[in-house]
């Protein structure tokens with residue numbers, strides 16, 4: 536009943552996703568959430584971990600785009616501080632799927648070679664599943680969140696109660 540909310544894979548954090556995951560799944564493109572996936576919600580700028588992860592994608596020849604529900608100023612500032620011309624979509628309104636499809640068209644990606652990585656069940660995972668692409672969930676970086684997010688996380692726990700994370704085998 537809740538399967539549409541189940542991520543294909545779950546990792547603790549983005550840096551825990553091994554190169555083999557991308558290689559064996561034939562991933563050429565990545566659609567990425569920013570807040571609490573790459574950096575804490577409260578970090579306006581990319582930090583060392585985010586840079587390391589993005590460099591790894593780059594080294595693997597994976598093109599990526601950010602698709603965030605956050606507003607333009609936040610997303611643009613984050614991307615401006617990264618090297619290169621990084622494409623992004625703000626106000627994405629996930630779990631609506633059209634901006635993810637739009638992002639995939641911009642990348643030249645298709646369903647078979649694209650991964651989505653995000654930290655939220657009802658926006659990220661649900662949207663990625665609806666788009667028909669591989670969905671990866673990471674644990675939110677920031678433990679301390681607002682009461683609204685706390686309630687959302689409680690709902691996520693209910694929905695994922697019977698979810699058994701597929702283990703990635705090298």
Ligand SMILES: [Mg+2]
Nearest residue numbers: 568570571654
């Ligand atoms: Mg997020």
